[in-house]
Amino acid sequence: xxxxTIGTPEQxxxxxxxxxxxxxxxxxxxxxxAMFVSNVTPAIIVAGAAGFGFxxxxxxxxxxxxxxxxxxLFAGVATLLQTITIGPVGAALPIVQGTSFAFLPIMIPLxxxxxxxxxxxxxxGVIIGGMFHAFIGTFVGKLRFAxxxxxxxxxxxxxxxxxxxxGIQYAAGGVPAIGTPEYGxxxxxxxxxxxxxxxxxLKFFTKGMLSISAxxxxxxxxxxxxxxxxxxxxxxxxGSWERSAAFALPQPFKYGVEFSIAAVIGFxxxxxxxxxxxxxxxxxxxxxxxxxxxTSAEITGATYADGFGTALAGIFGGFPNxxxxxxxxxxxxxxxxxxxxxxxGAIFLIICGLVPKVGGVIRTVPIExxxxxxxxMFGMVVAAGISMLSDVHWNRxxxxxxxxxxxxxxxxxxxxxxxxxxxxxxxxxxxxxxxPAAFLAIVLNLVLPEELADEATEEMSGGMAGHGEGSLAHDxxx
Numbered sequence: 001x002x003x004x005t006i007g008t009p010e011q012x013x014x015x016x017x018x019x020x021x022x023x024x025x026x027x028x029x030x031x032x033x034a035m036f037v038s039n040v041t042p043a044i045i046v047a048g049a050a051g052f053g054f055x056x057x058x059x060x061x062x063x064x065x066x067x068x069x070x071x072x073l074f075a076g077v078a079t080l081l082q083t084i085t086i087g088p089v090g091a092a093l094p095i096v097q098g099t100s101f102a103f104l105p106i107m108i109p110l111x112x113x114x115x116x117x118x119x120x121x122x123x124x125g126v127i128i129g130g131m132f133h134a135f136i137g138t139f140v141g142k143l144r145f146a147x148x149x150x151x152x153x154x155x156x157x158x159x160x161x162x163x164x165x166x167g168i169q170y171a172a173g174g175v176p177a178i179g180t181p182e183y184g185x186x187x188x189x190x191x192x193x194x195x196x197x198x199x200x201x202l203k204f205f206t207k208g209m210l211s212i213s214a215x216x217x218x219x220x221x222x223x224x225x226x227x228x229x230x231x232x233x234x235x236x237x238x239g240s241w242e243r244s245a246a247f248a249l250p251q252p253f254k255y256g257v258e259f260s261i262a263a264v265i266g267f268x269x270x271x272x273x274x275x276x277x278x279x280x281x282x283x284x285x286x287x288x289x290x291x292x293x294x295t296s297a298e299i300t301g302a303t304y305a306d307g308f309g310t311a312l313a314g315i316f317g318g319f320p321n322x323x324x325x326x327x328x329x330x331x332x333x334x335x336x337x338x339x340x341x342x343x344x345g346a347i348f349l350i351i352c353g354l355v356p357k358v359g360g361v362i363r364t365v366p367i368e369x370x371x372x373x374x375x376x377m378f379g380m381v382v383a384a385g386i387s388m389l390s391d392v393h394w395n396r397x398x399x400x401x402x403x404x405x406x407x408x409x410x411x412x413x414x415x416x417x418x419x420x421x422x423x424x425x426x427x428x429x430x431x432x433x434x435x436p437a438a439f440l441a442i443v444l445n446l447v448l449p450e451e452l453a454d455e456a457t458e459e460m461s462g463g464m465a466g467h468g469e470g471s472l473a474h475d476x477x478x
Contacts, residue, residue, distance in 0.1 A: 013291065030212075092298070093337075096323065102274060110125070127311050155273055198218040241360050244360030309321040409438075412436060
């Protein structure tokens with residue numbers, strides 16, 4: 001619901017309108033709060049997969065602080081590219097950028113168990129992938145035909161399915177605790193459950209920013225609970241705060257740079273998915289905030305900003321950036337289309353990224369508390385994918401495409417040992433699950449004929465083809 005005390009209806013629909021600092025700063029920070037947890041979580045997960053994250057006891061654990069810092073800093077920088085623009089780079093719209101969960105199924109296999117040494121090739125892939133992402137901006141509009149809801153819904157669902165295991169591991173105590181008596185203890189689960197219950201309560205029984213920031217508030221309550229039950233001490237928090245610098249600039253190529261074939265291919269392929277996600281977000285912002293379709297220049301500029309923002313982040317140790325979909329809903333809710341409001345939020349993110357003490361506090365969040373938050377977030381990714389699949393015309397052809405793509409992609413992810421004889425590059429890409437599933441779905445959707453005999457699907461599904469409303473019984477020849 002638009003707030004008319006901020007401006008007239010015409011002003012609120014204008015991306016170039018600014019309601020003033022007194023109103024613009026709180027509205028901008030509101031956008032940051034809606035994406036803050038999601039933005040820093042990938043850095044925490046990647047560090048955990050590499051072996052220097054929470055609970056690892058690794059001498060490299062302090063490097064997590066730097067990764068968190070860069071996640072905040074370059075989310076802000078990439079957001080500024082979108083709102084302020086530099087030449088053709090940026091959409092001049094209130095688009096909030098940040099690290100996307102979409103890249104996690106690619107990032108985790110690239111670093112798994114390799115420690116900080118894996119980061120040189122990792123960030124080399126981020127840089128090349130970002131430049132390729134920017135190149136996609138020159139023809140992004142022509143890609144949409146290859147990515148209908150069948151493909152995009154499958155991809156988003158696969159992203160969520162690839163990550164739900166991480167949430168359970170975190171809630172139980174984290175990967176380093178596996179095999180110990182503490183793993184899966186009632187105390188560990190109690191912290192995660194507190195976060196889940198608070199998050200659900202706020203989502204269902206409140207409105208406005210309380211509802212939008214439910215995960216963040218849930219984590220804060222879980223954080224306090226962890227202190228109360230002794231999982232986290234005040235001394236640990238103050239110690240991390242005191243050891244963290246008050247100000248620090250990013251360091252180019254801090255971890256070196258290498259160009260691994262697996263990393264480059266993985267990030268370049270994911271650039272296609274991220275680019276289409278951005279097209280959808282730009283369209284959602286212009287429709288929800290201004291009641292119009294997005295222009296070609298806005299879509300192209302947004303994709304350029306995605307790519308160049310990612311490449312710049314990779315140089316300094318930041319993660320791939322993409323537009324954040326939850327902020328599309330926030331614009332629709334507030335009715336404020338001002339890009340300058342989001343610029344205020346971007347500046348706030350940059351300030352946080354330049355102050356390591358902020359990351360120092362985030363670093364003290366118990367992994368069990370974070371587990372409660374990511375269980376909700378990753379589950380919502382799966383739910384979003386299923387929601388997108390509800391737009392699919394579920395004839396027998398589409399069922400078979402979905403079945404084969406999901407079965408092979410998810411199967412390879414669950415049983416990576418099945419590819420142990422392949423070269424490492426192929427193994428890393430295929431065991432992500434996401435890339436083979438997306439590739440199969442795209443190719444099959446483009447080459448398979450439109451019709452499939454009824455009995456063919458019945459035979460393949462063992463008599464469980466499904467004949468629900470709007471599905472197979474009615475639509476094969478529509």
